[in-house]
Amino acid sequence: MQPLLMISGGIVAAFIGLLGAALIWKVFTDKIDLTHLISDENGEASLSRFQFLIFTFVIAMSLFLLVVASMSPECEKCVPKFPDIPGGVWGLLGISGGSYLISKGINKKKSNGEPGASDKGGSDQTETVKPKEPPAGGQVPA
């Protein structure tokens, strides 16, 4: 059973590793475009999105740090398991996500309420429909 476990574990690790390496390479060479990763609808950088990005990285790294620590051969008492997540961490992410949503709401109100705000794009933009010109020769299709 042990060799089978090793082989399947190795295959899964190699697959995830290659997938991740390809992803990072594509991001690095701009084949995956991250230019607007933290931009809002107007194309300017959004602080709420930036905050959400920072907290996501910090919590992901913290989780991984603890999983690695629990797998360490020096730690004899440790049992490898997914760490418990305290309420404060959810609170931190909730504050960040809530702030992002409220900020988006304020921006939306602005683009709906102000005259000329729709010039930058959005659903409230109106188009003037031009009547179709008749085809050459003056014949109108039936």
Add this chain to the structure above:
Amino acid sequence: MEALTATIRFVIWLLLGGLALVVAYKMLSGRINMKGLLEDKMSGELSPGRLQLLLFTLIGAGSYLGMTAAISGESPTGLPEVPEPLLLSVAGSNLAYLGGKTYSRLSAAGVVNRLIDFIGKGT
């Protein structure tokens, strides 16, 4: 089995660390749009509300990562509890930012001036 564990650990460190490094590099080199991050969208000037939110975010995130690193050697069962002062300061900072943003929007739309006039007429 230990070799496999070490390989998985290395691979995930590489992916998580690599992704963070690539994103940080792109932000610093201007390939991720950072234009207007600290500017008031209405006046186009540096916004103190945004600056304080950025500082609180970086300080909060850094101190939490430091706390996790400090307990990682003591066989922890879960992530460290977020200290109440840290949670309150991040929440307060976000509230201040949102309050400033709302004020800026209302002020630009003339609502604040109308409100001041209305209060002035009332007294």
